[in-house]
Amino acid sequence: MKAFRINPQELIGGLALLGFGGAVMAQSSQYAFGTINRPGPGAFPFGVGAVICLLAIPVLLEGRINKSELAMPQLDRILPIILGIVAFALLITTLGLVAATFAVVLLAALAERPVRLPTATILATGLAVFAVVVFIVLLKLRLKAFW
Amino acid sequence: MDILVNLAAGFSVAAQPSALLACFVGVLLGTLIGVLPGLGPMAVISLLLPITYHLSPVDALVMLSGIFYGSQYGGSITSILLNLPGEASSSVTCLDGHPMAKQGRGGVALVMTTVASFVGACFSIILLATMAPLLVSFVKNFTDQQYFALILLGLVAASTMSVGSAAKGIVMVAVGVIFGLVGVDIDSGAARFSYGRLELLDGLNIAVVAMGLFGISEILLNIGSNVDNTAISKRVGWRELIPTRDDWKRSALPIGRGSFFGALIGVLPGAGATIASFFAYAVEKRSSKTPERFGKGAIEGVAAPEAANNAAAQASFIPTLALGIPGSATMALMLGALMIQGIVPGPMVMVNYPDLFWGLLASFWIGNVLLVILNIPLVNVWILLLRVPYRIMFPTILFFVCLGAYTLKFSVFDVYCVLGFGLLGYFLRLLSFPVAPLLLGLVLGPMLEEHFRRSLLLAKGNLWTFFQNPVSATFLAIAAALIVFSVISQIRNRNKPRREEEEV
Numbered sequence: 057m058k059a060f061r062i063n064p065q066e067l068i069g070g071l072a073l074l075g076f077g078g079a080v081m082a083q084s085s086q087y088a089f090g091t092i093n094r095p096g097p098g099a100f101p102f103g104v105g106a107v108i109c110l111l112a113i114p115v116l117l118e119g120r121i122n123k124s125e126l127a128m129p130q131l132d133r134i135l136p137i138i139l140g141i142v143a144f145a146l147l148i149t150t151l152g153l154v155a156a157t158f159a160v161v162l163l164a165a166l167a168e169r170p171v172r173l174p175t176a177t178i179l180a181t182g183l184a185v186f187a188v189v190v191f192i193v194l195l196k197l198r199l200k201a202f203w
Numbered sequence: 204m205d206i207l208v209n210l211a212a213g214f215s216v217a218a219q220p221s222a223l224l225a226c227f228v229g230v231l232l233g234t235l236i237g238v239l240p241g242l243g244p245m246a247v248i249s250l251l252l253p254i255t256y257h258l259s260p261v262d263a264l265v266m267l268s269g270i271f272y273g274s275q276y277g278g279s280i281t282s283i284l285l286n287l288p289g290e291a292s293s294s295v296t297c298l299d300g301h302p303m304a305k306q307g308r309g310g311v312a313l314v315m316t317t318v319a320s321f322v323g324a325c326f327s328i329i330l331l332a333t334m335a336p337l338l339v340s341f342v343k344n345f346t347d348q349q350y351f352a353l354i355l356l357g358l359v360a361a362s363t364m365s366v367g368s369a370a371k372g373i374v375m376v377a378v379g380v381i382f383g384l385v386g387v388d389i390d391s392g393a394a395r396f397s398y399g400r401l402e403l404l405d406g407l408n409i410a411v412v413a414m415g416l417f418g419i420s421e422i423l424l425n426i427g428s429n430v431d432n433t434a435i436s437k438r439v440g441w442r443e444l445i446p447t448r449d450d451w452k453r454s455a456l457p458i459g460r461g462s463f464f465g466a467l468i469g470v471l472p473g474a475g476a477t478i479a480s481f482f483a484y485a486v487e488k489r490s491s492k493t494p495e496r497f498g499k500g501a502i503e504g505v506a507a508p509e510a511a512n513n514a515a516a517q518a519s520f521i522p523t524l525a526l527g528i529p530g531s532a533t534m535a536l537m538l539g540a541l542m543i544q545g546i547v548p549g550p551m552v553m554v555n556y557p558d559l560f561w562g563l564l565a566s567f568w569i570g571n572v573l574l575v576i577l578n579i580p581l582v583n584v585w586i587l588l589l590r591v592p593y594r595i596m597f598p599t600i601l602f603f604v605c606l607g608a609y610t611l612k613f614s615v616f617d618v619y620c621v622l623g624f625g626l627l628g629y630f631l632r633l634l635s636f637p638v639a640p641l642l643l644g645l646v647l648g649p650m651l652e653e654h655f656r657r658s659l660l661l662a663k664g665n666l667w668t669f670f671q672n673p674v675s676a677t678f679l680a681i682a683a684a685l686i687v688f689s690v691i692s693q694i695r696n697r698n699k700p701r702r703e704e705e706e707v
Contacts, residue, residue, distance in 0.1 A: 069636060094660055148618075164601050
C-alpha cells in the first residue's frame with residue numbers, strides 16, 4: 057500500500073483555500089444574518105465561505121491524482137516587477153508621470169536576462185514623451201509631468 | 204421579417220464613423236495580439252477597459268469584441284508560417300498549416316484560413332441574430348428562482364468544462380463571488396469586506412481585477428523567458444496565395460462542418476474556441492477517406508478548425524448578450540464593459556437597448572470583412588511585427604497597466620490593487636488553479652446574491668423554492684450532473700497528463 061501523500065501543489069492551494077474560506081466566514085458573521093425570510097448582508101457570503109472550505113477538501117485529495125511538479129516562484133524575476141509597480145504608485149503623485157515612467161520601465165528591465173539598461177532607457181524616454189504628449193497635452197488628464 | 208429590419212437598423216448604427224473607427228481599431232489590435240505569442244486578448248482587453256469609460260456603449264463593445272475575434276484570425280498566421288501558435292485556439296492549425304508552408308503552400312493555407320474564418324464567423328452571426336431573440340423571449344419573464352438557477356448553471360458549466368479539475372474551477376468561482384461582494388450591500392447599505400477603506404465601498408473595479416489577474420500575472424510568468432524571435436524572416440509571395448480548384452473542393456465541406464460544430468460548441472459556457480478547433484480537426488481526420496494525409500499538409504486540417512474557432516468565438520456572444528451569462532473570462536469582460544456604461548446585463552439588454560445589440564451584430568460583419576482585407580494583403584507586415592522583442596513589449600504593457608489603473612479614478616489605491624491581483628493570479632497559476640472562473644464569479648456574484656435573497660423573500664424563506672419550479676429544478680439538476688460527470692471523467696483520466704491551457 058502506498059503511503060498517503062498529498063502533492064505539495066494541492067497542499068498549499070487547499071490550505072490557502074481553507075484559510076480564505078474560514079476568514080470569509082469569520083468576517084461575514086460580523087454582518088447581520090437577517091432571517092430566512094429576509095436574509096441579511098452576512099448570510100450569502102457566509103454560505104459561500106462555507107462552500108470554499110468544503111471544496112478545499114477535494115482540492116487536497118486531488119493531490120493523489122495530480123502528479124505535476126510544484127513550480128517555484130522566481131524571485132529575481134518577479135521582485136523587479138513588484139518594485140516597479142510600487143515605485144510607480146509612489147512617484148505618480150509626488151514626482152510626476154515622467155519619473156514614474158522611468159522607474160517602472162527601468163526596474164522592469166532588471167527582470168530581463170541579460171539586463172540591458174541602455175535599451176530600457178531609450179524605451180522609457182519614448183514612453184514618457186508619448187504619455188506626456190497624449191495624456192497631458194492632448195487628453196488633458198489630471199496628471200502632472202514633473203514635480 | 205423582423206430580423207432584416209433590425210439588421211438594417213443595426214448597420215446604420217455600426218456604419219457611423221465612430222463605430223467604424225472603433226471596429227477598425229479593435230480588429231487591428233486583435234490581429235496584432237493574435238500574431239504575438241505570449242500576449243493574449245484578455246490582457247489587452249482588460250488594458251483597454253478603462254478607455255471605454257470615455258466611449259459610447261456601442262463603440263466600447265464594438266472595439267472590445269473586435270479585439271477578441273480579431274485575435275482568432277491573427278493567431279493562425281504564425282501557426283502556419285512559423286509553427287508557433289499565436290493563440291491557444293489556433294494551435295491545432297499548426298498540424299497541417301505548417302507542413303503546407305514548408306511545401307511552399309503557406310500562402311494558400313493563409314487564404315483558406317481567412318475564407319474559413321469568415322464563413323465560420325458569418326454562420327455564427329446568423330445564429331446569433333436568429334437565436335438570441337428566441338432565448339430572450341424564453342428567459343425574459345424568468346422569476347428570481349429561475350434566474351438564480353440559470354446563473355448557477357452557467358457558472359458551474361463554465362468552470363467544470365474547460366479546465367482539468369472541477370473542484371479547482373468551482374472553488375475559484377466561489378472566491379470570485381466573494382471578491383464581487385466587496386463594497387456596500389445595495390439591499391441593506393452595510394459595507395462588506397471593505398476594512399474601513401473608502402476606496403472599496405464602490406466595490407472592486409472589474410478593469411483593475413482583470414488587468415491584475417491577466418495582464419500583470421502574464422508578465423510575471425513570462426518575463427525573462429526570452430524567446431528570440433529576431434531571426435524570423437519569411438516572406439509570402441503573391442503568386443503562392445491562390446488556392447487551386449482541388450483545394451476549394453477539398454475544403455468546402457470541412458468549412459461547413461467546422462462552422463456548424465464550432466457554433467454549437469461556442470454557445471456552451473466554458474467550451475470555447477480551443478475545444479471547438481480540436482473537435483473539428485478530430486471530426487475531419489476521422490471522417491476522411493485518406494486520414495494518413497493529415498499532419499502532412501492536408502488543407503482540410505486547416506480549413507475545418509479555423510472555421511470552428513471563429514464560429515465558436517462569435518457564438519460565445521449568444522449567451523452573453525441574450526442571457527447576461529458569460530461563458531468565458533473574455534465574455535465576462537464584455538459584460539464588465541456594459542456595467543461600466545451603467546447597463547445591467549441580462550435578457551433585458553436586447554429589449555431596452557436594441558441599437559446596442561443589433562449595432563454590435565452588424566459590426567461583427569463589418570469587422571470580419573475588415574479582417575479579410577487586413578489579413579491577406581498585409582500578411583508580410585504582421586510577420587515583421589513578430590520581431591518586436593519581448594524586452595520592449597513587457598515593460599510597455601506594464602507601464603500602460605499602471606497608468607491605466609491610476610487614471611481610472613486617479614487613485615493610487617487602484618495601482619496597489621492591480622499589483623495584489625497580479626500576484627494572486629501569478630500564485631494561482633503556479634499552483635495550477637484556473638484564473639478565468641474567478642472573473643466570472645466576480646461579475647455574476649452580486650447578481651447571484653440578489654436573486655437568491657429575493658427568491659427567499661418572495662418564497663417566505665422556503666429553501667425548496669428553487670426545486671419547486673420545473674425550469675429552475677432542471678437547471679440545478681443539469682448543474683449537478685455536470686459536476687458528477689466531470690468528477691468521473693477526471694478520475695478516469697487520472698493517469699493522463701492534464702490539459703493546462705485555459706480558455707480565455
